[in-house]
Amino acid sequence: MKRVADSTVRRLSLYLRYLEEFEAGGSSTISSDELAARAGTTSAQVRKDLSVFGSFGKRGLGYDVVELTRRLRDILGLGREWRVIIVGAGKVGGALAQYRGFRQRGFSIAAVYDSDPAKIGNAFESFTVRDIASLKDDIRRQPADIAILTVPGDVAQRVLDQVVAAGIRAVLNFAPAQLHAPDQVTVKTVNMAMELEGLSFALTNPVAARSA
Amino acid sequence: MKRVADSTVRRLSLYLRYLEEFEAGGSSTISSDELAARAGTTSAQVRKDLSVFGSFGKRGLGYDVVELTRRLRDILGLGREWRVIIVGAGKVGGALAQYRGFRQRGFSIAAVYDSDPAKIGNAFESFTVRDIASLKDDIRRQPADIAILTVPGDVAQRVLDQVVAAGIRAVLNFAPAQLHAPDQVTVKTVNMAMELEGLSFALTNPVAARSA
DNA sequence: CTTATCTTGTGAAGAAATTCACAAGGCCGT
DNA sequence: ACGGCCTTGTGAATTTCTTCACAAGATAAG
Numbered sequence A, B: 001m002k003r004v005a006d007s008t009v010r011r012l013s014l015y016l017r018y019l020e021e022f023e024a025g026g027s028s029t030i031s032s033d034e035l036a037a038r039a040g041t042t043s044a045q046v047r048k049d050l051s052v053f054g055s056f057g058k059r060g061l062g063y064d065v066v067e068l069t070r071r072l073r074d075i076l077g078l079g080r081e082w083r084v085i086i087v088g089a090g091k092v093g094g095a096l097a098q099y100r101g102f103r104q105r106g107f108s109i110a111a112v113y114d115s116d117p118a119k120i121g122n123a124f125e126s127f128t129v130r131d132i133a134s135l136k137d138d139i140r141r142q143p144a145d146i147a148i149l150t151v152p153g154d155v156a157q158r159v160l161d162q163v164v165a166a167g168i169r170a171v172l173n174f175a176p177a178q179l180h181a182p183d184q185v186t187v188k189t190v191n192m193a194m195e196l197e198g199l200s201f202a203l204t205n206p207v208a209a210r211s212a
Numbered sequence C: 001c002t003t004a005t006c007t008t009g010t011g012a013a014g015a016a017a018t019t020c021a022c023a024a025g026g027c028c029g030t
Numbered sequence D: 001a002c003g004g005c006c007t008t009g010t011g012a013a014t015t016t017c018t019t020c021a022c023a024a025g026a027t028a029a030g
Helices: A006-025 A032-039 A043-051 A065-076 A091-097 A100-104 A132-141 A153-165 A192-204 B006-025 B032-039 B043-051 B065-076 B091-097 B100-104 B132-141 B153-165 B192-204
Strands: A082-087 A107-114 A146-149 A170-173 A186-189 B062-064 B082-087 B107-114 B146-149 B170-173 B186-189
Touching: A006 A032, A006 A043, A006 A065, A006 B192, A032 A043, A065 B192, A082 A091, A082 A132, A082 A153, A082 B192, A091 A107, A091 B091, A100 A107, A100 B192, A107 A132, A107 B192, A132 A153, A146 A153, A146 B192, A153 A170, A170 B192, A186 B192, A192 B006, A192 B065, A192 B082, A192 B100, A192 B107, A192 B146, A192 B170, A192 B186, B006 B032, B006 B043, B006 B065, B032 B043, B032 B062, B062 B065, B082 B091, B082 B132, B082 B153, B091 B107, B100 B107, B107 B132, B132 B153, B146 B153, B153 B170
Parallel strands: A082 A107, A082 A146, A146 A170, A170 A186, B082 B107, B082 B146, B146 B170, B170 B186
Antiparallel strands: none
């Protein structure tokens, strides 16, 4: 299969979000122009993005909302439930553990881990904090798909190595560190300080900064 | 000034992070190759990124760590303290309010706001939750630079309009919504469900997904 | 059936970002 | 002072991404 750009996948997520709104609103068909207006892009971009995966529309008419929603869910792999573990029972981990948006979209939190003996065994949101040392065994018994890392930056690489060794192949990293993993493992890093620095740059160089 | 790509700014942030590590480690000079290896890019990319803002290196020798660190701080606008307000006194807002990494990099949380009467006045981390209605007056008395939005998606646009009306020109949005703001206002959105969908796509289409 | 009106899907053009590749400098040892 | 060795800074080439623009197909009305 042809390589798909990250930016394309992000836009598909956005389109799906708006399609769901339209679906709720009762519209049965939507044009690339309408979707583009909502997602802040152009109709050509919408059609190009979709054309990577096939042709889902009817000329002169647009896209069937229900059909396109289904296809996007398929493409994004949202037809099933993904088991997610959170490593790091701190404030950020807690906020994520109770975040409703995840389950709504098919991501269910399976367990929360930490390495701090003072935390292991404690109640944490609706979970009991488990020992990171038992991760490998746990996963052998009951696989998990995605790990969210909410650990301090200086241990993030070590924790990543552990979850990779346990068989996880997708990681969302909130630690302020650039992580290295084998090719078959996908790591996405969200670095909030870095986002703020982008804003600092924009405030400092109003002319130079792109409109984001 | 020439337009600077968002990706360039993000990489500059990364470079700065590694330079600070090197500085702590005592190295006095660094090559584009070394920086690139750390940041997961190429030496040519590093030099191109820097060349947008000037030429800071010495041929045959590399970059002076202290000097380059200082220049990057200047470029990113980190030479001063930025006043940040958090709107939305929920779990995510709380996690951010107490996050050390922000203050370390010159972003100081000035206040936390909410619109829920049940929350206003309450202690929240080391702050007292203020009424969003008083935002405009507060800011007139004591300006703020950046707003972090940790509110539900369905009110995010309204809250954005409020902070823009109060004079804020940079916003970091954690609400799951695509927001629209005037050109002179920079909005960055972090959507965690969307990041997970990117991972879902990568797991579902191993060949097609870019190595992120 | 024919015409008028839409909107898709997609090559081609254009723009933007990344990588290549090498001349220009600077340092060091002799 | 000179030659050998590095590494920068940057045009040019390449690759990737976005926008343009239009033929092809679909619907609807008369």
